[in-house]
Amino acid sequence: MKPSEYNFFYEFPRDSNELIAYNSRTNSLALIEKEKYSKYRNFKDKHIPIDDEELVKDLRRGQFLIDDDIDELELLRFRLLSSRFDNKSLSITIAPTMNCNFNCIYCYEKPREENIFMTEEV
Template identity: 40%
Template sequence: MKLSQFNVVHEHNGSLLIMNARTGGILSLNPEYAQKFKRIQEGDVRDADDLVAELIRGGILVNEERDELGEIRLQSRAARFANTALSLTIAPTMACNFCCPYCYEKGQAYTTMARRF
């Protein structure tokens, strides 16, 4: 097991707040568990089974052979080329009736869009 490369660790008064930017997992550790986490960072996982389980669940600790960056690239490419989403562009006509507040504010005389090329 190894620590994820997407972990952000913040220490405050002996406590730790750990967030994994890839999974969104967040873990707040009291000083006792913060010391266990520091030992895990150094490779010592003795007497930390409960903490290790939570670190794995939050994506903070991952399998040694896992390629996290490769997974993100794959997800990005799959989303980019997937045909499961609909992209829609709205092009109003010259007689726009969206009633936008800036067009219909008091004192504005614009009831249609101006023709500009």
């Protein structure tokens, strides 16, 4: 068992005795007591085993702790390739107008003389 490389912990709110735990690979979100967080940090930094079975179970459920043989980078590569070649969904962008609303001073695009809008039929 090892900690995920994608764990982040945030204090919120400041007067609370809890931290927000977030795993960016799995999008898991949880609250963890500061005392339990210190057990996690001791495990991560000093390799001191976590003696709280319930904590280990909860951290594993959110994949904050994972099996030693899991290669998280490989999992992310697989997810990326799977989404590229997945034909079960189609993403489209609908542009009801080609006019730009921003008018940025640094923009290199030339303003269009004609207004281009979708027809009512579409």
